[in-house]
Amino acid sequence: MLALGCATATGLTGCAQASDLLDQLVGPRPDATLVELAAQTAEVAPEASAKLVEEISRLCGTHDTGHPPASCDGEAINRALAQDHGQLTPAEIPHALLTAPTPQESRALLTALAIDSLRTTQQPPQQPNQPLGEEHAGIIRTLAQWEHQAIWALDVTRAFADPSQEADIDAQLQQHESALAVLQAALPPNDAPSAAAYTDSSLSLPRGTQPADTAATAEQIRSSSTLAWQRAAVDFASSADAPADWTLWLSSQAALLGAPTPL
Numbered sequence: 001m002l003a004l005g006c007a008t009a010t011g012l013t014g015c016a017q018a019s020d021l022l023d024q025l026v027g028p029r030p031d032a033t034l035v036e037l038a039a040q041t042a043e044v045a046p047e048a049s050a051k052l053v054e055e056i057s058r059l060c061g062t063h064d065t066g067h068p069p070a071s072c073d074g075e076a077i078n079r080a081l082a083q084d085h086g087q088l089t090p091a092e093i094p095h096a097l098l099t100a101p102t103p104q105e106s107r108a109l110l111t112a113l114a115i116d117s118l119r120t121t122q123q124p125p126q127q128p129n130q131p132l133g134e135e136h137a138g139i140i141r142t143l144a145q146w147e148h149q150a151i152w153a154l155d156v157t158r159a160f161a162d163p164s165q166e167a168d169i170d171a172q173l174q175q176h177e178s179a180l181a182v183l184q185a186a187l188p189p190n191d192a193p194s195a196a197a198y199t200d201s202s203l204s205l206p207r208g209t210q211p212a213d214t215a216a217t218a219e220q221i222r223s224s225s226t227l228a229w230q231r232a233a234v235d236f237a238s239s240a241d242a243p244a245d246w247t248l249w250l251s252s253q254a255a256l257l258g259a260p261t262p263l
Helices: 003-011 014-028 033-039 046-060 072-082 093-100 104-121 134-159 162-187 213-239 246-258
Strands: none
Touching: 003 093, 014 104, 033 046, 033 072, 033 093, 033 104, 033 134, 093 104, 093 246, 104 213, 134 162, 134 213, 162 213, 162 246, 213 246
16 A cells, blocks of 8 residues: 555656556556567568567557556566467468457558568459448548549650650559559449549659659659558558458558558
8 A cells, every 4th residue: 555655646757666566457568469460470570570569569658757667568568479379471461460450550550561561472462342331432432533643644654655664654554454443343333433533633744754754753653652552551451340351452452562651
């Protein structure tokens, strides 16, 4: 009682022993799901595992002194990681990261890690077939609008391209057109965005006729598209009852375009 009284009287910055005791009684614990994912990826994806451990520590928080609670400090996290959690195969990691019941505020990080994993394993996207609710259909509709813009911008860019660049731009166009076809098919016919509405674009176009100008524009379109798909994947992963096959497909498409961007 005296120890607890001391912690109450002086705050968590004083009475270190009382503070540690209070932490052990009512303090935060390492998130069990993130701990399991960090442990399961430690051998085959050590960089992803390290980022998950950093996220666990971040969620644990700190006292006013800047020190983590004793119940959730490095030793506590290491003890949790030392339990037998098994190991995921590289092919299993993206699905686990995207579908595990992790904290909402961690979803952007886990989606980026899943995209990185998909880029590493080069898994081909599996076309989704689960029906969409209105919330998720709205995300798909917005992404389809973006794809119309990207395709229009790439078409214009190709007109300025050097012959040596045409094959790369054509491959990029084919990827966008294939992805758009899946997006459009998932929406009711009267709800799918029309290409006619996107004869202009917020994307920049080549500023000159030199190959370097065209290459820079194509790369800017690729980078912006990666971010758009990544955000859509995060929105799916962060929403309630998101169809898992759609979340994985969106992440796979982002992985095909480029490396994820911190959100």
